[in-house]
Every structure is written in C-alpha cells, then in structure tokens.
Amino acid sequence: MTGFARRDGGDDQVAWTWELKSVNARGLDVRLRLPNGMEALEQRVRSAVQGVCTRGTVNVTLSLDRGQTQPSFQVNREMLNQLLALSREIAGETEVAPPRVDGLLNIKGVLQTADTPEEDPDVVGARQEKMLADLDGALAELGEARRAEGERLKTAAMAHLDEIAGLIDTARASAAAQPDALRERLRRQVAELLDTDVGLSEDRLAQEAAVLASKADVREELDRLAAHDAAVRELLTQGGAIGRRLDFFCQELNREANTVCSKSSDTALTRTGVALKNAVEQLREQVQNIE
Template structure:
C-alpha cells in the first residue's frame, strides 16, 4: 500500500527529519538511509517498522543537522613562535614583524576543533530520534488506513460485479435443466450412432465426461463462496492482503474452468467478463496490507 509521512524533532544539539515512504509489495522489504555515525538507529527503525507494517516496500530516510557543529578556533602558539623566529632570522632583528594576513596564511597557525561527542550524548540523541521515528511511522499507518477505507469500497464494488456475473452465468439458457438434458441426449445419441459402434465401457466413460463438462454448477457455487469469504475478510479488517492474493488465484481458477467448459457463446462472454473483473480485483488487492 502506498503512503508517505514525515516527522521532525530536535534538541539543543541537533535538528532531524524522518521521512517514511511505502509502495506496493507482496511482502515486507525495508530500506533505511541514516546520517553518518548513527548506524545504531537501524535496529530501532526496523523494529518500529515490523511492529506496525506487515506488507509493502518501506523506505525510511533520516536527515540530521547538528546545531553545535561550528566548532572553535585556536592559535597554535608554538608554531606561531617558530614562524616569527624564522622571520627575524631571515629579515634581521630590526625588521618589522610579518603582517597578520601573512601569518594567517601559514597552514597550521589557526586550528579548528570540532565538538567532541560522548557515548552518552550519542545515546541520548538516538533515543530522542527514536521517538520521532515512531511518530513518522504512526502517521504513515494513519495515511494507509485512510487509503485502505477507499480501497475497501472499490473491492466491494468489484465483488458485487463478480456476484452479478456469477448469477448471470447461472441464468443462461444453456445451463437450464431441460437444455442440459437435450444437449446430453444429442451428444450420447451421436456416440450411439458412431461407426464403428462405441463399446459399452467407452460409452459410459464418454457419457460421464460429457455430463461433467456440461455441468458448471460446482464452479458457480465456489465463486459465490469465494465472494462471501472476501467480503468477510474486508469486513473483519487486519492484514488480509496475502489471503486476498490467494483468493484471487481461486477466483481465476473457477473463471478459467467456466470458460473451458462452456460450449455456449453467452456463457463464454460472461466468463470472459468475469476474468476481466477478477483481474481488476487482483490489481487493487496489491494495494492492501
């Protein structure tokens, strides 16, 4: 299921932003981009994602800006004294000292020192960022729930259309009892009139095959059962994406069997329409957790 969420946080030493994106996926796959030096956050992110999200390709990006990263400057007095001594030795004791610009251009005269982070500081930072990570994931879950409500209505519409087509298939003239009996009588009579004559065992086998192929009531009953099961899943909620995936395979199997058994143009057309709606249903199921 697709979604995006963002949360930010900060303390007296840093500001950070957590962005979480999710796209459709059969399973759960997580990728995480962390600021340098904060690799210890990955288990925190993974645990938070696995606790709330069961399906989808999840990307978590965390950016960090340190507010205490300016550091301080200091004069390397030992090196400065050496430079001034060399200047007097070269120019003579009465020569004026080098200018400030000249001294500052000598590498090492001015040192910059970065603030040092203790282990306690790093742990405190990661704990504060973990709160923001959890907040971003909560917001993503809320966004996905909103999308899920819309998708549930779409899926119910598809199930309604599958049910309508199933009823239309059952009502076709070719599946009415008298039509089935007339068709079977004609086919069996053709076997009896065959030259050379068909043996009794072969006749029984062919008749059983014809009866089985002409009767699609079992497939229609299973389609209705699958519709009921899918509606129950959507009503109960929870992580039903994988179970609906499996149910889509069952829908397709019954629709394919219906088409393969059909010897009637109208029934074949209905079977093809069924397959088209089932495919639309399957595509939307990919968005469900």
C-alpha cells in the same frame, strides 16, 4: 500501500527530521538513510517499522541539523615543520623562491579539522530516545495514511466483488449451465451417434453421456467462485494484514473462471466466463495494494 509522514524534533544542540514514505510491494522492504554516527539506531528503527507495516517498500530518512556551528581548524605542526625544513634545504641548493604560507596550508594534511569534543553518553542516549519517540509519532501518521488508503481500496474491491457475484448469477441462469439443457444436448448427440451406426452399445453410450455431462457441468465451479467471493468479503470486513490471503483467493477465483471458460460450449456462458476473468483481474490489481 502508499503513505507519507514527517516529524520534526530537537534539543539544545541538534534538530532532526524524520521522513517516511511507503509504496506498494508484495513483501516488506525497509530502506534506511541515517546520518553518520547514527548506525546504533538502525535495528531499533527497523523493528519499529516492522511493528507498523507488514507489506510495502518503506523509505525512512533521518536528517540532522547542528545549527550554524562553524568547524574549527588546527595545523599539523609536525608536518608543517618538515615542509619548512625541506623548503629551506631546497632553497639553499636552487634559486627557487621559498613557498608561501598559503601554499603550505593547501597541502593535504597540514590543515585539519579539529575533533568535535565527545558528548556525554547519557546526553547522546537521551537524544536518541527522543528521536525514536518522534519516529513512533511519524509511524503513527504513516499508519493513518495507509489505513485511509485501505478504506478507499476496500470500497473499490467490494465493487469488483459485486460484479463477480452478478456474473456468477448470470452464469447460473445460463441455459448451458442448467441440467435440462445439458440433457437435451446430450440426447441430440447420442441420437446422432445412433444414426451413424458406429456399433456402440447402449451401456457404452450411457458411459459417454455421463462423461460429457460431467465435463460440461460448471455448477461446482460456480459454487466455488461464490464461496471465494464470500471469503474475500469476510477478509475485507475483518481487516488487519490480509494482503497475502487476498492474493491466494484471487488466484483461486481466476482458476475457477478459467475452468468455466474451458468447459463451456455455449457462447453466452463463454462470454460470462471471460467477463468473470476480467473482473477477477481487476480485483487482483486492487489487492496488490492492500496490506
């Protein structure tokens, strides 16, 4: 399910921003972008996301702003002295002009960034707790956004279920799905066999008729379709992490619709079966977006 959330925070030394983005996926994939030095937060961030989301690709980005503090520099005196000694030695042997100071400072390793003083571990720990509290707030906003989308998807899914239920009723009402129509068709087929004088006994004809009747009767498939339709409605009303179970029922709905089409020898019933498959596929596309 898709969603976006942002939460800003900070203390006297550092300002931070959490940005959360989630998109649809079959499972849960948490992708983190944390600044250097924040590696200790990774596991707690993952656990916090997993406590809110069970499905989707969730991108979590933490940005830090330490203000306008300019970096301080220091000279590597030992390296600089070595370079000066070498330059004087070379200058005495050749007519090459001695190097300029700016040239020496441009040599890698001569000019270094001064180490940032280490902060009190208690201060760092308190800051990280504040960061995680802001993350919890951002996750709450993300959860609300995902729930709002879920309500819209529920409405769309219910509309597809209504269409499926209507098509099931149409299939039940089809003459090809009624016992009388089945018996009449079989009666004609048996009469044709008798007219051909193929030498089949009445018992054998009765057995063949029973097999044909069983193969042509789609009432059991329609009953299972109706049961799956009701189960999906119940799940959508129940809420929670239902995406995987909805995936399963969509597979079963599609299986039963395929069987209706394969059993049908009636044009109207076949059209209804194809419409059922199309409606189930549309439902499945919506279910892919539901957590």
